Amino acid sequence: MLRIHNSLTRDKQVFTPIESGKVRMYVCGLTVYDYFHIGNARTLVVFDMVYRWLMAAGYAVNYVRNITDVDDKIIDRANKNGEPIEALTARMIVAMHEDTDRLGMLRPSVEPRATRHIDGMLNMIGTLVDKGMAYPADNGDVYFAVREFPGYGKLSGKSIDDLRAGERIAVNTAKRDPLDFVLWKAAKPQEPSWGSKYGNGRPGWHIECSAMCAAEHGDTLDIHGGGWDLQFPHHEGEIAQSEGASGKPFVKTWMHAAFLNMDNEKMSKSLGNVFTTREVLNKLDPVQGGEAVRFFLLRGHYRSEINYTWDILLDARGALVSLYTALRDTPPVKVEIDWNEPHAARFRDAMNDDFNTPMALAVLFELRNEINRTHSAELSGLLRALGGTLGFLQADPAAFVQGGAAGDEEAAEIDALILARNEAKKARNFAEADRLRDEIKARGIILEDGASGTTWRRA
Template identity: 80%
Template sequence: MLKIYNTLARQKQDFTPIEAGKVRMYVCGLTVYDFFHIGNARTLTVFDMVYRWLSTTGYQVKYVRNITDVDDKIIDRANKNGESIDSLTGRMVQAMHEDTDRLMMLRPTAEPRATEHIGNMLGLIGGLVDKGKAYPASNGDVYYAVREFGGYGKLSGKSIDDLRAGERVAVDGSKRDPLDFVLWKAAKPHEPHWHSHYGEGRPGWHIECSAMSKAELGETIDIHGGGWDLQFPHHENEIAQSEGASGKPFVNYWMHAAFLNMDNEKMSKSLGNVFTTREILAKLDPVQGGETVRFFLLRGHYRSEINYTWDLLLDSRASLLSLYTALRDVPPAAMQIDWNEPHAARFREVMNDDFNTPMAFAVLHELRAEVNRTKSAELSGLLKALGNTIGLLTQDPARFVQGGEASGDDAAEIDALILQRQEAKKARNFAESDRIRDELKARGIVLEDGAGGTTWRRA
């Protein structure tokens, strides 16, 4: 039985989907005004892992991850660049897919864009106004009336009175209450806008996810995910909107991925420690980099904060290389996982305990040691198959260990030099043998002599 920590219940719960064998999962995606940073990468990777594991355990998963393609940041960045919003968001969506592909992520079942669901948002807003949960204001905006929703604060644990007491911003004269949040923004000059019953305008951020989730998955869904920072106000506001409109539970299981810190400090532009995933990947080996970052992001439990440093990233690469080296030295047999096999049973047990990837990684390393000891192709095949369930060990082992972007000609030249070295050793010409090793070392090629011959990898 799969157990998931439900943020709403504040405890692990047995997972029972609304419809047997099927899962409806929605995850808050990216606002596409720039390349996504390594903190975003953690959340995206976590829920890709969840998607893969649910699929592995037999569920038919509809995984929806939205794209916010109209927003203040997008408008500001497009104006700064002197380009259209469509041009900016088109480039950033393409870049997002390139980078998520490098992190071995599967594409979601659906990737709805906010601008494609304006009609659904207006329909939801209209229903809330009709029910007295929202109101048009004198400034042309439409606001959600927070005090009209009795369950506000149940996800984050915040009370309305405490929030009201802590409100330090002067009340907007068009709002009934400072806690009320915008559903529809009146159009401003030179901004994108759509026609509505309330006048020209564009949607607020929070209404997007409620409308797209309902359109893609229905009024009640199984799992809603996102970063820890989205609990309040974004997810709290989603609950108010969705349940205020439908009168039904919005989400059965809320999941939140914890923060990624940079050198033990929270990421902050003022500290200059915000790095895009693309920047980090550019510093890593092109073959090994994407999976190295994925391995690093999954080494810690998704509900625990993790710390990023370059040394920790390189340590992840070394750990991942040890798994691939075992697969290279003992070619894996093609196989279906036998979940009764002790290693597989243990792997499934820990993954079903709220997706405990640190313990799952420990099982992979135990299995690696067994592969190295027994030289069993079956155990090597099991190692590869278990890693594959969470998006790891999917590449050719020899290619991964060698790394680099060597062309076929480059690899052939290296192999030829290794053969010359072997011939020199046979002729007891150790000076020549050492010369060839040193030449390759100077080119960043490390030779590893073993019982099966000499293999090479990049330093």
């Protein structure tokens, strides 16, 4: 029985979908003005894991992850680059897919783009205005009237009065209340705009997701996810808009992934510690890198902050290589997971306890130890199958352990050096064997001598 921590109720609840056997899931995606950073990767990988586990549990999942392709940052970057907004966003969407593919992520069921849902946004804005929950202002903007929605603050735990007391937003005389937020922004020179009965303009941030959720899922979702920082104001705004327009509960279960810190500090451009996922991946072996980063990102529970350093990432890669080494040394048989098998049952119980990946991965390491001791092909198959539910251990084990920084040509050279070393050992020319060993080591290769011969992997 799957239990999920609901950010709205602040406790774990048994997951019961609106429609039996089916899950409607929406996750806030990326604003495509640049390569996404490693903190973004954490959120994306977490919800890819959730998506995979829901399917492994037998659910038919409609996973919607939006793309924000009109935004202040996009406009500013396109102007700085001297290129059309459409060219910038198209290029960044291609790059996003390249990097999510490298992380072993499945494509969502649907990836709606904000600019293709303008009509839906305007329809929702019109409904809110008609209900008296939003109002056109003299400056051409349309604002949501926060005090007209009694439930505002229920997700983040913030009260309107507390927010008003701590208000630091610059005075905007067009607003009736400083807390009101924009639904429709009046057009400005050299900015993209769309026609509406309120005048030419473009959507505010929050309305995008409310409209896309309604278009793809209807009035109520099973799961809505995103990074912890989106709880307020973004997700709070979504609740107000969606429930204000429909009069129905918006989301049954809210999920939020915690932050990734850089060397125990919050990522910040001012500190110069923001790294794109592409930068990190490009520093790693191309065969191992994507899965190693994925493994690092899922080693910690999704609701716990994790710390990134290069050494911690390399440690995660080494742990993953050790799992692949067990598969390499004991070729697995293909198995259907028997969830009554003790290891599988513990793995399932961990994942069903709010997606407890640290405990689930601990089961994989228990299996690794038993495989190394017993050389059981059946257990090796189970290790591969369980890992597959989280997007791990599906590559060729020998190729993964060896890596592929220089391709097949270097692998052939290493194999030739190993053969020459073995011949030197047979001839009792130990000085030559040691020289060859040192030459191999200098290439960053670790040799492993076993009963079945010598194998190698990258250090």
